[in-house]
Amino acid sequence: MAVPGHKPSIDAALQVTVSDIAAKVLGVFHLKDDCQVAAVRCQLEETSVIPNFDVHLLCGGRVLEDTDLLAAFQRDHHVEITLLRSPQPCAVTGGSDGDFLVWNLRTGSCCRFLPFGETITCLSIDWNARIMLSGHADTILRLWDLDRGVCLRELADGSIQSMLRCVEFNWNAKVAVSGCAAFASCCAFPKTNGATLALWDLASGRYIQGFGSCGVRSLSVDWTSPGSEHALVNDDVHLRMFSLDSGCLLWEIASASPIQAMAVDWPAQGAVTAGSSVIKVWKLHGPRCIQEFSCDCTHVQELAMDWTSRRCIASGIRSRGQRELFCWTWNFEDGQCLHETFLGCGQLRCVAIDPYRQQCLCAMSDEDDNELFGDVLKLYDSVEGQPMLVLEGHTDHVMCGVLS
Known part of the structure; x- marks a missing residue:
């Protein structure tokens, strides 16, 4: 049976095979060794075998960026890529009220409500x-x-x-x-x-x-x-x-400093921890801290890594006694802070981070005349600090959340 693809050019140096999670081959492409991942996306679109919705391309457990060079992932001139499909970006949040809410992050609507109690x-x-x-x-x-x-x-x-x-x-x-x-x-x-x-x-x-x-x-x-x-x-x-x-x-x-959040890169046997104004990079094989740098966050609520671009995104409180929520983006190769973004103040806390779309999902608690209202969720751009969506539906506190 023919596999979707195209004829190799004379100077093509890499054979790129794209499969789904069931190991079904979706396309075999012959590309130059200086091509980027974006070229694979173009080939997938041209073959018309991929529906028109968001996809993630993975190799070796890493999500690939369009600007990544394919040659960095080749073995014997072959690149094996797995395609993950997601009909739309979404989130699931769970509350102290026992309710699960599934959110469509394109429209901001609640697409499924699971009351459990x-x-x-x-x-x-x-x-x-x-x-x-x-x-x-x-x-x-x-x-x-x-x-x-x-x-x-x-x-x-x-x-x-x-x-x-x-x-x-x-x-x-x-x-x-x-x-x-x-x-x-x-x-x-x-x-x-x-x-x-x-x-x-x-x-x-x-x-x-x-x-x-x-x-x-x-x-x-x-x-x-x-x-x-x-x-x-x-x-x-x-x-x-x-x-x-x-x-x-x-x-x-x-650790000589508190650990409030952690992210792990298993293929590279590395981890990053954050807490009380200190970020540490760890080697898990022969465990040791290999890098440490300071940050302005005294209490980290959430931490996420974009391992491909070597970026670390964290959200938390900058100063004790102040209810100001910030989001920071660091290059953890050199510890440079790329962005410091103010998200809001008051009873605002981060429940999930998407490092690839650079978004933070935060919950805002509100009280009026001692009457407690359900948390309102806001999806923020972690660089610009602007709320992109407002999600309402919980009747009490949001305890946890996951972004797709």
């Missing part, structure tokens, strides 16, 4: 499979089909006693990892003597094992090496690496 504390989403895993204040994990709006399964175990703080899952492997910590308190000293991390079988809903006795502020899981997966966890002052197979602690390293 139990406070939502964390979310993780596989946008390709349209599957969501949520953690709740009742210590139960719930698996959702986003397209149908139904709960597929509840996952619970009596050993989980603290509030679920974070969760990640691999839908292909049907495995999830959850982390517990006292919400909005010091995560270095958990309030439970049991395990604070848990491994779950999503196919059966079975609790596989608990491991770790550390507080968990955030976690990231390496799903790229089947059979030897690892989880990187941070509390307020430590980074810890665990084996998912054995549950054993592989290493632990202390």
Whole structure:
């Protein structure tokens, strides 16, 4: 069967194969070695095999920018690219009211409303499979089909006693990892003597094992090496690496400065942490801090990385005692601050960042004569600081959010 593509030119040096997540080949293109990723997009449009909606191109676990040189990703003159399709940019937010709202970020409309009733504390989403895993204040994990709006399964175990703080899952492997910590308190000293991390079988809903006795502020899981997966966890002052197979602690390293947020690049075995006016770059193999630079953010709420362009985007409060929310963009190669953007003041907090579109999703709380209203969400341009959309629908506080 013929594969969409075009005839190679005489001086073509690279063969670029584009496949979807099911490994179906969408196109094979022969391009010069000085071509950029934008040339691949042009070829995809010309072959008319790709519908006219947003797509992301990935190679080696990285989202490719149009200006990236293809030669940087070649092996033996071949470039393997995976295409991810997204009908429209969207977001899911969960509230203390127990409601999930799915937002269309092109129109600002709520395209799905899932009233559940139990406070939502964390979310993780596989946008390709349209599957969501949520953690709740009742210590139960719930698996959702986003397209149908139904709960597929509840996952619970009596050993989980603290509030679920974070969760990640691999839908292909049907495995999830959850982390517990006292919400909005010091995560270095958990309030439970049991395990604070848990491994779950999503196919059966079975609790596989608990491991770790550390507080968990955030976690990231390496799903790229089947059979030897690892989880990187941070509390307020430590980074810890665990084996998912054995549950054993592989290493632990202390940071001289607080850790309030973390982002991980597993293919490169690197991580970035931020907290209390300090950003650190870590090497995970033979763990050590390889770079450190100061910033003006005393409390980091969210941190995200654009690993391709080597940019770090964080949102938080610049000065203690002031309710002014800022967004910063750094080049973490040299620590230079590229943008410092004022977003707003008052009861405004960041719940999610999209580093590729350079957008921040923030929640604004409001009280009038002691009457509490539901949070209003605003989508900001993280460079210009202008609200692009206003999203209304929650009846209480927004606890967490995920951008596609």
